Amino acid sequence: MSKAPFLSGAGLCLLLCHGTFAQQTSSDGLIPSDRADSIFQHFETHRLEISPEVSLVLDSLLERSIQTNDSCRLPRIRSWRAHGYYARGQLDSAMFELDLGQRAYRPGCDSLHYMSLQANLSSTLLELGEFERVVTVTETVLARWNDEWARSSSRNALLTNRAIAKAYMG
Numbered sequence: 001m002s003k004a005p006f007l008s009g010a011g012l013c014l015l016l017c018h019g020t021f022a023q024q025t026s027s028d029g030l031i032p033s034d035r036a037d038s039i040f041q042h043f044e045t046h047r048l049e050i051s052p053e054v055s056l057v058l059d060s061l062l063e064r065s066i067q068t069n070d071s072c073r074l075p076r077i078r079s080w081r082a083h084g085y086y087a088r089g090q091l092d093s094a095m096f097e098l099d100l101g102q103r104a105y106r107p108g109c110d111s112l113h114y115m116s117l118q119a120n121l122s123s124t125l126l127e128l129g130e131f132e133r134v135v136t137v138t139e140t141v142l143a144r145w146n147d148e149w150a151r152s153s154s155r156n157a158l159l160t161n162r163a164i165a166k167a168y169m170g
Helices: 005-017 033-045 052-067 074-087 091-104 111-127 131-143 153-169
Strands: none
Touching: 033 052, 033 074, 052 074, 074 091, 074 111, 091 111, 111 131, 111 153, 131 153
């Protein structure tokens, strides 16, 4: 762990932002599409940091996805935001984001985005002590897991959360 964890978040913002978002917006007031694509891909392939800077980046991605009706990225962005709320102990906000993400998900979008939502839901429910619901969510989702998909942190979280919930239930 870094002795100055705030610097890693600031470094990420410097890496991704290249100045303020006001300087990097298009004529519609949103971050440019290519910039949003680059940031989204970065978050897909790197562990998401929990920092105020990353929250601002996610806010900008969310705004772009809402304004451009990008229904396939919206659930994934909501899942990332929910993870941030969960990590900061704001479980009500995490549940709200997860609900919005599930409502936004559409058939034909990346199923792993849906699985990410479910993994974050199971983590939040586990933190709330809702062990029976954790088992129900995880078993339902794991039964739908396609073995052709690459292994992911979502699958690991689902398996781990199910095991922890079952252990608490005895």
